[in-house]
Amino acid sequence: MTSAPLLDVRDLSVAFRHGGKQTLAVDHVSFSLERGKTLALVGESGSGKSISALSIVRLLPPGAIASGEARFAGQNMLTIDDNGLRAIRGARITMVFQEPMTSLNPLHTIEGQIAEILELHGMRGREAVRARVVELLGEVGIPDPQARLGAYPHQLSGGQRQRVMIAMALANKPDLLIADEPTTALDVTVQAQIIALLERLQQTYGMAMLFITHDLGLVRRFADTVCVMQKGRIVEQGEVASVFNAPTHPYTKALLTAEPKGAPIVEDENAPVVAAAEQLRVWFPIRRGFMRRIVDYVKAVDGVTVAVREGATVGVVGESGSGKTTLALAMLRLIRSEGPIVFLGQRIDGKSVKEMRPLRRDMQIVFQDPYGSLSPRMSVAEIVAEGLTVQRPELTLDQRREIVARALMESGLDPETMDRYPHEFSGGQRQRIAIARAIVLEPKFVVLDEPTSALDMSVQAQIIDLLRDLQRRRSLAYLFISHDLRVVKALAAHLIVMRHGKVVEEGPATQVFSAPKNDYTRALFAAAFRNEAEPVSSNSVRLREQD
Structure with a gap:
């Protein structure tokens, strides 16, 4: 007898009301996610990936109407009362967004923003909270975390800000992490570090992950199962290896072959x-x-x-x-x-x-x-x-x-x-x-x-x-x-x-x-062109550690 999935989404639909008319953004989507596993939602912008994820934690914008079921640990997130929602959202289900500069408050210190989440969900005592903040920053690889407590978001690099977002998401040891394009704005070596970090933390916490991305290379290396979305519908889903190696839907085939092609225009050395x-x-x-x-x-x-x-x-x-x-x-x-x-x-x-x-x-x-x-x-x-x-x-x-x-x-x-x-x-x-x-x-x-x-x-x-x-x-x-x-x-x-x-x-x-002749160039290329069937290379992680 198999156990019930941690997250079970059935016939989820999301519509937006505009001047008396309704536009369907998500159309009867169904998928499930087991504990400790990673499910990737992929598709072009506007396919409904992020809207599907946001509906699970009821963070949809005004005017959106969700129907169907999104059962987390047996409870329908779409109908649960506000007290039940507050107990789950930010504690048992957390999110990491694409752009940390729009998610982090520029007026609050890093310590204050992580501490707020801990205190909101019951942790008391200033020293205990601070110790937990330092522990979290260390877990996500922030160097000298004690010295970073008073830093503001603008004083950190893009990769460090994303690590802070991950620390905030992990503060209460969630069962499910929703990662919405967490590496899109980062360079290739930092992307590799963030993915390696998420993999390690997933193993440590045993959490499930809903991973939203348009980078199919990351999906191949990182996810267990994948759902391909087009115009609000899931057109294909299954284990990553089977979907990527033998796609059946024309849209999936088009996505897998969609990458920059052709050669650059040859440089004329006599041109001015x-x-x-x-x-x-x-x-x-x-x-x-x-x-x-x-x-x-x-x-x-x-x-x-x-x-x-x-x-x-x-x-x-x-x-x-x-x-x-x-x-x-x-x-x-x-x-x-x-x-x-x-x-x-x-x-x-x-x-x-x-x-x-x-x-x-x-x-x-x-x-x-x-x-x-x-x-x-x-x-x-x-x-x-x-x-x-x-x-x-x-x-x-x-x-x-x-x-x-x-x-x-x-x-x-x-x-x-x-x-x-x-x-x-x-x-x-x-x-x-x-x-x-x-x-x-x-x-x-x-x-x-x-x-x-x-x-x-x-x-x-x-x-x-x-x-x-x-x-x-x-x-x-x-x-x-x-x-x-x-x-x-x-x-x-x-x-x-x-x-x-x-x-x-x-x-x-x-x-x-x-x-490439330079060690840095070789490491940079390794992070970008590594074999897509292999796990994330550690070259890029070592690269930053040497700085």
């Missing part, structure tokens, strides 16, 4: 250099004492030389904090730096803001987060045309709209949608809007700062194809920053590997990928 920097330095002073004297520097970029040719892509990779984005911002003259910067044949490192203004139309940037980089108060037409109003004030409104329409078409969007607002578009469509905004002025040089990290695998592949197509037609020079090395491999012809503000290795991308 569009943007270059030599021995570039960006040092941030550290001031201490009553007189605020400079006692040291944070060497964010320390003597980096780079050149980007017309029609070519230079990829910049490295862990968070390695100086990738700082390098790009310095080359765009958006932050102060030292060292020669040459753009279109002229030195720009000494130019004033006024002198730089005419050059701005030829240099653009596409940011990482399509949700945060577009103003929710502006229509798509206004967002894309903003640069035109500054750089080409002589254009009439009709002329601007015509140019915007062409940019949207080139970016794969319907010009008829230009009067809609960003919230009416999917993540991939928003990133296409951001690309249209960047190309509308017909620039020569575009910085792409993690443009695909917040997107699903299938959408990533579409965006990479779009960027490559735009580059081919417009001879664009790209400086491409990413922690996803599969994406870099598909787009960059030349590769720079950065660590602690310095270049540790560079060269033709094919050469660096096939035969």
